[in-house]
Amino acid sequence: MSKWAVIYSSVTGNTKMVAEAIAQAAEEADIFRVQDAPVDLSAYDIVAIGYWLRLGQPDPLTLKYLAKVQDSKVVFFQTHGAEPTSEHAITSFARAGYNLGPGCEILGTFGCQGKINPALLEKRKHAGADDPHGGAESQKRWQQAASHPDEQDLSDARELVTRMERKLELKKKFLAKQAAKLAAQQKEE
Template sequence: MGKWAVIYSSVTGNTRQIAEAIAEQAGDADLFRVQDAPHDLSGYEVVAVGYWLRLGRPDPMSLKYLAGVKNATVLFFQTHGALPDSEHAITSFARAGYALGEGCEILGTFGCQGKINPALLERRKQSGPDDPHGGPESMERWKKAASHPDAKDIAEAKAFVDSMKKKLVMKRRFMAKMQAKQDALRAGKTQE
């Protein structure tokens, strides 16, 4: 396995916790805050980028960084106050993918809830009836999010890394098999 770059943006510590778990499980990994991350990622087999959500997409610093990630095998991890299988959480992965530079392949995605920034939570509590983030349903979700990431989330992030490593191995095997077939076809044509 090659080296991983694990790059994250975090305000409340949620995404940092997941980033640390991913880097630990990856083994040979460098861990960077997004503002300190290198622009040359050519020495890494996998570039894992983690962020918190703002307006249904990665936070502004992460969006800016993603545009400079080019020709890389990327995985995304995100933390948010939404439910992990919600439309909000799922479409944010697509928005992160749209932000990537050219030539990238998205290997996989991981998301979990995380506690909401206390200042934002206070503003949301004061929101009016037309705010889509207000009301009793949201308050229940906020309460649930306040206990995340938890030990289960950390374990799932580590299991995600293991599944991505397995995916890389399977991909390498498949590509080697395809290359061998192409080489055999070429060799057969040159002998004719």
């Protein structure tokens, strides 16, 4: 198995729970809060970076860190109050990738709902229906998010490790086959 660096930012504990599940599933993993994460990640085969969403993108601490990540195979994981398949959740992965340093390859992503910060909920309770965070639909989503990450989310996060390990193994086999094919062609010439 690969050596993993699992790096996370968490305010309410949601992203930390997911980070711990990922680190537990990897045979060899070091886990870091984003503010304590190393800049030199060359000792790791896979770098998993987790964050909570703010304004449709990774939180400010993670955004600052992403630019320092270079030449790494990256897996993103995120927690948020939105539906996991919502445009808000999906486009935030693209925004994370856009902020990575040079030479990175994104292997995969994982997202799940998480409890919303109580201070933020209190502030949003008074948002009007014309506010994207106001109204009955938002309150229904907040209630749903309050029970996450749940056991199924954490199981899915652990399964992410298996999927990414398999993806890396298949890629290695494919590249080896391509190299052998190229070598045979060059030998014939």
